[in-house]
Amino acid sequence: MIELGKFNTLIVVSQRDNQYGLDGGELGEIELADKDAPDKLKVGDTIKAFVYIDGKNQTIATLQTPLAQVDQVAWLKCVSLSHAGAFLAWGLPKDLLLPFSEQKGKIVEGRSYLVRLFLDENNRIAATMMLDDFIQDQAFYYKDGQAVQLIIADETDLGFKAVVDHQYWGVLYKSETFQPLQKGQALTGYIKKVRPDNKLDLVLSQEKYGQKVDATSEKILAILAKRGGYVALTDKSAPEIIYDTFGVSKKVFKQAIGGLYKQRRIVIEEAGIRLVEQG
Incomplete structure (x- = not known):
């Protein structure tokens, strides 16, 4: 099953000059948008491509790598404002829409914001600043000492609030964190402790005390x-x-x-x- 807004492994099913069609299953044939396809790409080959719906409501694939996929959190820069909302640079030619309804506070062109990518009602990729609607306070199946990917969200009285693996909230305590950290910074961390309420305490070093x-x-x-x-x-x-x-x-x-x-x-x-x- 094809996942829109994410990378999918697809088979090349057609070739016309320098244009390629990929097997999209129930979505039918998907056009590979890139002009610079890999050398010697041919029918029957398998490639990993990012699939999304473009401004013309066409499902297309690209070999370019965006800064984030759907269901992921990223620190993205606002490059323009319009009647529809703000547009964020995310690594693909067409900028990503942050609708007015998904904004918190005033958005300023040139500044960066922490957002999560999602599919709107038309299955187009959009961004939201309403992280609490998606990021969970309680996490399951983690073990103490496990490596995780962190994105710094906010500084608090306790320390730093971080998004863990794009899905959960965790805390880095000031008393255990002395290196400079900035909002939106992505780095590797570790589960210090899964608390009885299933909330996560984090550290930046795995080394035992x-x-x-x-x-x-x-x-x-x-x-x-x-x-x-x-x-x-x-x-x-x-x-x-x-x-x-x-x-x-x-x-x-x-x-x-x-x-x-x-x-x-x-x-x-x-x-x-x-x-x-x-x-």
């Missing part, structure tokens, strides 16, 4: 050696400065220097930590 403390301890010793045996940082330093220096949270840093102090590898002074020379 104990392993991270050990790795940080080695990094602290290496940086101390490189800087003449002294670094002006303690467990009272700002989390952002600690992250900029060692790439870890303040909690991990405190555990690491505590362990090094007990091993008598460092001394903790009022304004910094100092390497102990080993006899």
